[in-house]
Amino acid sequence: MSTLVPPHGSPSVKPLLLPETERAAERRRAEKLRRVPLDSRAVSDVLMLAMGAYTPLDGFMGYDDWRGSCQDMKLARGLFWPIPITLSVSKDLAGSIGAEEEVALVDAESGKILALMTAREKYSIDKRFEAEHVYRTADPKHPGVAKVLGQGEVNLAGPVRVIDEGDYVIKYPKLYIRPAESRAMFLDKGWSKVAAFQTRNPMHRSHEYLVKIAVEVMDGVFIHQVLGKLKEGDIPAEVRTRAIQAMIDNYFRPGTVIQAGYPIEMRYAGPREALLHALIRQNFGCSHLIVGRDHAGVGSYYGPFDAHRIFDELWEGALVTQPLKIDVTFYCRKCYGMATARTCPHDSKFHISISGTQQREMLSTDADIPPEFSRPEVVEILREYYASLKTPSRHLAS
């Protein structure tokens, strides 16, 4: 008997990637079909469906699921789902696609055919409605909202069959762990209480401390990072994975954490996205999700603990995976150690905190980054990256 949390709304994970033996024949068929171009968010969603991270979805959502997901965080059949997973196309392309027509889903950037989809439904959406419900704002400056407002006029829905897992699996073969695989790894280690740590940044000591709090009370921690598209100025995944590994190798006991990556593209939807992150982690077999300050937020659109509170508003049974809510973490000069806003009684003037912008400045000059803020092994890797940005030829060569 598995001691892990069950997948969301399904007795087993549902990867939509076809078995290898069927892919070549399907690819030949797909080459003759009408092509539907996918933007980076849709590519990421196809890859998430392929690996089973969006279990139990069988493809892109139709109108009823879209509306229910926006308004009530529920699919039409009542199952919890906090952010709609939809595919948009232009009016012209939608008009040329017939009922039940099978189409080829193509990565617009690489030109690769990733999947086949049967077009069951075409519908228009009120984009403002989606933005206000999911993102709590219709401000076009919000990067997730901008994507929704800028997407095609018609949504196309239907079951998806994936024939290509894209490039992440080639680029990060060891990190690209699918839900069925993480579940097998956890069982193999005898873990049942597993916390996921979501990250899109290199880990400094405040992040290390969040993970260590979880290590103390869980069987293990799944350090799970975003391989999908990020905001301008974010550290690229190949640099970040090395920085995280340096921290794990030097500051964690072997066998307490697993580093992995997954192909999600951030929507920066704050609290709603925290819920989606928990749902996805349930599929990966994690019983808990570490939720720190301003989880999946951007700018000042969300309060620092909105993502904590939203879990309390869910109905019974919406999610099995639970949040591990942790307050702001930092090094305190008076405590002489890492602390949180919940444990440290001292004034914030004793706390070491360096903003993202300050870090970038300090890393691109020779300014010292205090060891209380970041581990030297991590700083070294980040400095090397910032130095490479200044010498374009070296950057291109790497």
Ligand SMILES: [Zn+2]
């Ligand atoms: Zn203190």
